[in-house]
Amino acid sequence: MSSHLPDFLAESALSVANDANASVAHVRIAQHDNRGVSTRDGNVENIASDSATALSVRVVHNGAWGFAATNELTHEGAADAARRALEMARISSAVMNEPIELADEPNYGTASWVMPKEIDAMAVSDDDVVALLQDWNSRVAKSSVVNHVDAHVAMGRDTTFFADLNGNRLTQERDRISAQLTAIHIGEGGFDDMRTCAPPAGRGWEYLLGKGWDWDHELAALPDYLEEKVKAPSVEAGVWDLVIDPTNLWLTIHESIGHATELDRALGFEANYAGTSFATLEKLGNFKYGSPLVNVTGDRNSEFGLSTVAWDDEGVAAQQWDLIKDGTLVGYQTDRSIAAKVGLDRSNGCAFADSALHTPIQRMPNVSLQPGSVDRSTEDLIVGVERGIYIVGDKSWSIDMQRYNFQFTGQRFYEIKNGKIVGQLKDVVYQSRTPDFWGSLTDIGGPSTYLLGGALNCGKGQPGQVAPVSHGCPSAVFRNINVLNGRKEASA
């Protein structure tokens, strides 16, 4: 985006909205740049890049939202989008319960923010990305247990400009990067795979060079992990104690706490699609979500967080707040209209749209389980388990539409006997009910076990939107969890 164009386009749209007496008008211009490289057995399968820029106008007129967008970045295009947004508000105002109001937020004037990074990944050449993946491939493929290797790198940058009738002119830029490598074994007993556990991160290219993740160690160990898994005994279904590594637990947090504490879900706004939440508003301040060791925060300002910004897509400054305190539900995620609807003074800044072609909705901040005050290691936690399974890495996930019943798998499952790991198991599937699961947390790791996991593909809303989000957590122990045998479930 050139430096003067956003202001010019914003004025074009805002003047139309202002002349029509819109009570609220937000203009967003967003440029999304993405790159991806994938290899298959060391051969490049795809190198692709895309860039999309669009302008949206969101108004409140006659008490109703109206939204329109275009990628015609001209005075006429911006003004037309404003007129179409007003028309959509007219349609909506005929079928509304109560007028839309927004919680107050200070005016930040003209300001900008750029996510810190050391090496601009978007500027790294395709040749260098391919060379990195082929190097990784060669390290893993030399093992006799590995028949195929799939690998990919994805990176993205969002450059956004927000303007409103209050004089805000906010520009920000954030990056993300992700890489995964999967080793596949095909043998007489079927096939199996093992994937790296490195999470996506709000970092630059330095991440893939080893800053923030020990790729060398993980790639060196991957064939051995896979070989042990192939030979591992199948798990005995039943009740087990689980020690869950942060590389797995982040996803359980995402599904069972992250989505469950979205206030728009609790109020029914997602009921037709993603669902609602068991954590309804009357439970705020009194519902025992988990054991007293469960302390969960929401934030939009964690270092390296995928949901980290300076302002959300309604111009609300980034914050951190409590969602669960000492096991009790104490907070939700909000945007400005949801906050006003329930009488909150201020939104905690969770409005997000994945492109200017989509209306901002309440999306997940970084939601993180805080480590224990005593710095206990994962090994310390394992020592306290007589019969259990230590679960590393995420894989399959599913949860119901009120965020009660969930079922997860993982990359590696280590059997624990009398406080010691004795070897891998396979076919492990753990299943529980959210309050029961978090209520069963009896031991928690310290700050040295804390890891920021996350995903690039959190889906919500209609039309569907995808958001990147991070979840930090330590290792933790959960008692008496239902474990299924995935292989036997298929032949039940």
Add this chain to the structure above:
Amino acid sequence: MSQIKMSEAVEIAMELVGKGVVIGEINNARNLRWANSALTTNGDTVDQSLSIAAFVDTPDGIASGISSGQVRNREDIAKLVEASKASAIAAGPAQDAMDLVTGPVHDNFHSEVIPPADEGIDFLSIQLGNVLPHGQFFGYAEQAQDTMLVATSAGTRMRFSQSTSRFELCAKSEDRERSAWSGQSGTTLSDVMVTSHADTVLRGLEHQKNRIDQEPGLHKVTLSPSAMADLMIYMLWSATAREAHEGRSVFSNPLGGTRIGEQLTQRKLTIATDPALRGLETVDHVVNLGSSSMSSSFDTGILTPRAEILRDGTLNALGSSRHAALEAKLPFTPLSDNIEVRDAQGSGSIDELAARMGDGLLITCLWYIREVDPQSLLLTGLTRDGVYVVKNGEIIGASNNFRFNESPVGMLSRISDAGDAVNCLPREWADWFSRARVAPVTVDQFNLSTRSDAV
């Protein structure tokens, strides 16, 4: 894109890239969303983009690279072409490189793309205004018009225009203890009768007043067309020749090769994609930008015929690109963007099927479907918005929800009855796959693994 017509942009890109595939896309969409019986969000969007797959000759073969973006002038197009060529050179020879085939040249390729004048969403908002006050309703409607201009260096000039509509209505009881859903896909929202969908969901809520909880376990169930579609779509996405040939798929033969020719069910069940499926027509030639198990940009322009993955109960074909088909020594089988699941021995509506079931559970929707084990294609997910208890062929009440653990492949052999195939909206996959004509089926010993308290 105001300064250049899309067909001109495609031609300029084709001229600059020399060898490859160029795709111009224009999308106009409007949507409405409602919750707690009031409209919430909405949108009116216009989007255009240009994508280029550059084919570059290298000493070791043809390389391919992809770049997409928005263009306003020749300079923007040149930048995209340059980026795609640079990516191709970095990629090196493409494993799936093959000669492009000359596809059709459509007369209207250069004609103006005129935004649709469909008034469906306005009509719908009036209907919603009449219906929403009479219950607790939630839902979504969208109307999209997509135009795609496809050019290749082999001379192909194809233009496809496709209208897609989707309507969903969910109703909940005041206490939020009961929930029902109805959906419809098509080409225009003007066809949607909101009162008809409202009658369906309110009838569902009435049935649910008599709660008869059921224990998890192996149950005889009747799956609605929407629920069956969601399972079969996942199976279709997994039915790839390459992975089956390599031994890393549920469709791999443990003794080598694939399971093509194996009878997976005694039923005369056929699962197909067919671009000419009446009322659910879709793009009838291959249009691809990247490479994957099932696709290759080098196949762009080739006719996509009807493909029957399962024919009368026997695994008949697996999806592939030309290159993947050669590697697997199987016929080239491109798949199109729709699905038909029909049973030649089946008959009647879902109500008649449930009546024939005698005793069992009638499942209306599945949700949050994810793969647990690729070896068996074990999937997990939830039942949603109505699990009805059927006794002596009559719906007598509704059960709690369940988490299921089932393989859509293993399940085929336990289908004991089926109804007529009907158009339906797949609840889980509608964002990506909305063109479905699927028969409801009755399945014995369906694995409803654990109880879900969700409504």
